[in-house]
Amino acid sequence: MIELHALVDYENVQPTLKELERLAPGFTDVWLFHGPHQLHQATQFAEDHDKVTCVPRSGAGPNALDFHLSFYLGYVAARCPAAAGRCVLNIYSPAPTNSAMPANASALGTSPHSHQPSSSANSRPV
Numbered sequence: 001m002i003e004l005h006a007l008v009d010y011e012n013v014q015p016t017l018k019e020l021e022r023l024a025p026g027f028t029d030v031w032l033f034h035g036p037h038q039l040h041q042a043t044q045f046a047e048d049h050d051k052v053t054c055v056p057r058s059g060a061g062p063n064a065l066d067f068h069l070s071f072y073l074g075y076v077a078a079r080c081p082a083a084a085g086r087c088v089l090n091i092y093s094p095a096p097t098n099s100a101m102p103a104n105a106s107a108l109g110t111s112p113h114s115h116q117p118s119s120s121a122n123s124r125p126v
Contacts, residue, residue, distance in 0.1 A: 003080055004026050006023070007076070009066070009089035010038060010041075013088055032054050055068065
C-alpha cells in the first residue's frame with residue numbers, strides 16, 4: 001500500500017475527517033497546518049484522530065502558511081520518496097495565478113486534481 005500524506009491548510013479549510021477522506025481517499029498521514037489562533041481546534045482534531053500531526057504556522061504574512069506547507073511537502077517527499085501527497089487548501093488568488101496552474105500541471109504531465117504520477121520517467125508522486 002502506498003502511503004498517502006494529506007497536507008491540510010487548516011487556516012483556510014477545516015474539513016471533518018469524513019470530508020478529508022473524500023478529498024484524500026485512503027490517506028495514511030495528515031499534516032494539519034494551522035495559525036496561532038487555531039491551536040485549540042487543531043489540537044482537538046489531532047487528539048480525536050490517529051496519524052494527525054499539527055504543524056503551527058511559522059512566520060507572519062499573507063503567504064506564510066503556504067510557504068510552510070510547501071516546505072513540508074518537500075520534507076515528506078524527501079523522507080518518503082515512494083509516498084503520494086494531496087494538498088487540501090483553498091485557492092483564492094487572483095485569476096492569472098489560478099489560470100496558470102492547470103496549464104503548468106498539464107505541461108508537467110499531470111492533472112492539478114490528481115496525485116497520480118505522470119508518465120515521465122523522472123517524475124514520481126509527491
